[in-house]
Amino acid sequence: MTWHLFRLLAGRPRPHLLLDALWTLLRVTILLTGLLLQAVFDHLATGSQDRGPIVLWAALLAVNEAARLVLWYGVVLSRVEPTYTYTVRSGLQDRVVGAVLRRPAATALRHPVGDVVSRLGGDADEVGVFAIWSASNVARLAIAGVAIAVMARVDAVATAGLVAVIAVVTVLGRLLNGPVGRRREASRAAAGEVSTVVGEAVGGFLALKAARAEGRMTERLRVASDRRRAAAVRDEALASAQESLFRVTTALGTGLVLLLVAGRMREGAFSVGDLALFVFYTQFIGEAVNALGMLLGRIRQAGVSLGRLGELAEGPGEVAVAALVHLDHAAPPAPGPPRREPLRSLSVSALTCLHPGTDRGVRGVDLSVRPGTLTVVTGPVGAGKTTLLRALLGVLPAGGEIRWNGEVVADPGAFMVPPRVAYLPQVPALFSGTLRENVRLGVECDDAEVLRVLELATLGPDLAAMPQGLDTVVGPRGARLSGGQARRVALARALLRDPELLVLDDVSNALDLDTERALWANLLATARTVLAVTHRAEVIAAADRVVRLEAGRVHGVVAPRRPNELSGPA
Numbered sequence: 001m002t003w004h005l006f007r008l009l010a011g012r013p014r015p016h017l018l019l020d021a022l023w024t025l026l027r028v029t030i031l032l033t034g035l036l037l038q039a040v041f042d043h044l045a046t047g048s049q050d051r052g053p054i055v056l057w058a059a060l061l062a063v064n065e066a067a068r069l070v071l072w073y074g075v076v077l078s079r080v081e082p083t084y085t086y087t088v089r090s091g092l093q094d095r096v097v098g099a100v101l102r103r104p105a106a107t108a109l110r111h112p113v114g115d116v117v118s119r120l121g122g123d124a125d126e127v128g129v130f131a132i133w134s135a136s137n138v139a140r141l142a143i144a145g146v147a148i149a150v151m152a153r154v155d156a157v158a159t160a161g162l163v164a165v166i167a168v169v170t171v172l173g174r175l176l177n178g179p180v181g182r183r184r185e186a187s188r189a190a191a192g193e194v195s196t197v198v199g200e201a202v203g204g205f206l207a208l209k210a211a212r213a214e215g216r217m218t219e220r221l222r223v224a225s226d227r228r229r230a231a232a233v234r235d236e237a238l239a240s241a242q243e244s245l246f247r248v249t250t251a252l253g254t255g256l257v258l259l260l261v262a263g264r265m266r267e268g269a270f271s272v273g274d275l276a277l278f279v280f281y282t283q284f285i286g287e288a289v290n291a292l293g294m295l296l297g298r299i300r301q302a303g304v305s306l307g308r309l310g311e312l313a314e315g316p317g318e319v320a321v322a323a324l325v326h327l328d329h330a331a332p333p334a335p336g337p338p339r340r341e342p343l344r345s346l347s348v349s350a351l352t353c354l355h356p357g358t359d360r361g362v363r364g365v366d367l368s369v370r371p372g373t374l375t376v377v378t379g380p381v382g383a384g385k386t387t388l389l390r391a392l393l394g395v396l397p398a399g400g401e402i403r404w405n406g407e408v409v410a411d412p413g414a415f416m417v418p419p420r421v422a423y424l425p426q427v428p429a430l431f432s433g434t435l436r437e438n439v440r441l442g443v444e445c446d447d448a449e450v451l452r453v454l455e456l457a458t459l460g461p462d463l464a465a466m467p468q469g470l471d472t473v474v475g476p477r478g479a480r481l482s483g484g485q486a487r488r489v490a491l492a493r494a495l496l497r498d499p500e501l502l503v504l505d506d507v508s509n510a511l512d513l514d515t516e517r518a519l520w521a522n523l524l525a526t527a528r529t530v531l532a533v534t535h536r537a538e539v540i541a542a543a544d545r546v547v548r549l550e551a552g553r554v555h556g557v558v559a560p561r562r563p564n565e566l567s568g569p570a
């Protein structure tokens with residue numbers, strides 16, 4: 001996983017290299033401070049009365065410190081780091097959401113919505129933070145290497161002792177990496193569980209109130225939060241232990257250096273300036289080792305997070321992450337709409353689709369749809385009507401054969417889309433935005449066209465009562481529409497695509513009888529091909545063909561004559 005993490009960052013190396021360079025510059029100022037201190041103390045130790053060099057070094061120290069502060073706060077912390085971390089974060093989120101949207105509808109979202117939101121937030125954040133952390137600490141370690149070289153020139157033995165302490169602590173810290181990673185994974189999973197419960201509670205708020213089930217949901221949330229707390233405490237405890245291990249390096253190192261150089265100081269071979277340099281650099285090297293420990297932990301954590309994002313995009317395992325990283329270089333373009341080809345025939349044979357882990361769904365369904373006709377699928381509740389439509393459209397994985405104009409459809413999910421097919425599900429989705437945007441949803445057309453399809457969907461009178469007309473804000477954050485209105489807006493969206501085949505799942509639901517009659521009269525007057533699930537006797541009577549499903553199997557196909565009474569406003 002770590003390898004993929006580095007590949008991800010290497011995909012766009014420039015911001016990382018810029019940050020590496022800035023941090024290196026910052027650390028060089030620290031090296032300079034050590035050398036200036038050494039010079040100041042050595043000069044003081046000579047007992048010289050000449051204050052000139054001291055003033056010069058003090059001035060250089062002040063300039064050096066001021067330059068560091070300006071570079072640190074003014075450039076790195078306030079601009080470069082936030083830009084980089086948010087670019088990585090939002091880049092990952094874009095890629096994951098893009099990959100999910102490109103997946104076949106049948107398998108697009110395999111995790112609860114709350115968990116997905118948690119991963120897109122927390123896990124993308126973790127990788128974004130790692131990006132800036134790695135830049136900062138790679139520079140820190142490189143300059144620590146230079147500091148060790150400078151110290152070795154002054155006293156090789158004391159420096160070797162310090163390096164030995166660092167090596168022991170590093171090995172011990174690395175041994176903790178495995179458990180730290182496992183606990184981080186458990187903690188993230190527990191956080192995802194809490195988000196799932198919160199997502200369900202917020203999404204089903206009204207249902208919970210209506211059923212007076214708030215207590216049950218609160219209890220679920222409490223249990224999930226307790227698990228999350230326990231996992232987070234275990235995670236933090238071990239991560240802190242690992243951090244502390246590295247932190248003691250400074251104290252141990254300074255003590256060891258003092259012991260090792262005491263003899264040479266007495267002999268005058270180790271100056272006061274050298275001691276100042278050693279104490280200052282030991283502190284810096286200790287911090288670098290401490291940072292190395294945190295960096296190692298963070299690599300694990302960021303790797304875990306990248307893996308979790310990869311799962312959303314592609315599925316579990318390394319392959320998923322490789323694919324996610326690969327997307328950085330060659331995000332496949334979204335496929336354009338298929339070429340329009342008039343529907344001459346649609347046939348389905350032996351279509352079988354069972355819901356995973358159950359024997360429910362549909363089995364061995366044969367069906368044919370002729371152009372310009374209304375085909376109705378009916379049957380009792382739970383008979384498999386919705387399953388049949390969704391399997392036909394590739395929204396659910398299914399066996400059997402589908403032929404469009406005689407040609408076998410290999411991938412229904414990619415094939416059964418506008419302008420071939422438009423689908424109105426039982427629960428249509430509206431998005432925050434205006435009525436116009438919800439109908440168009442990416443289709444370029446003028447308002448006259450939007451108004452025409454809204455009229456066809458019998459929303460004309462409703463629209464006349466909306467002061468803002470097409471600019472009326474609908475959807476989750478806008479003025480709410482009634483269930484029937486939302487359904488007809490979604491129908492207008494489908495009609496705007498002018499599909500060869502219109503697939504409707506229970507469009508009559510939530511409509512009064514007059515509106516429903518007008519709606520069906522409009523649909524039939526356009527002589528388009530419609531495949532509709534419905535219970536309404538009038539619509540069934542008007543159909544060219546009626547398929548009756550019972551317990552997932554076809555229980556008869558009839559062809560009633562279209563009665564005239566369904567004629568109405570066109």
Ligand SMILES: Nc1ncnc2c1ncn2[C@@H]1O[C@H](COP(=O)(O)OP(=O)(O)OP(=O)(O)O)[C@@H](O)[C@H]1O
Binds near residue numbers: 355358361379381385
């Ligand atoms: N996601 C699912 N997982 C498991 N079983 C499911 C799932 N969705 C539906 N089912 C089951 O499959 C069967 C067919 O469901 P389906 O929704 O297709 O019926 P339907 O005829 O459309 O019902 P309704 O008239 O209520 O819309 C039912 O027994 C249902 O319980």
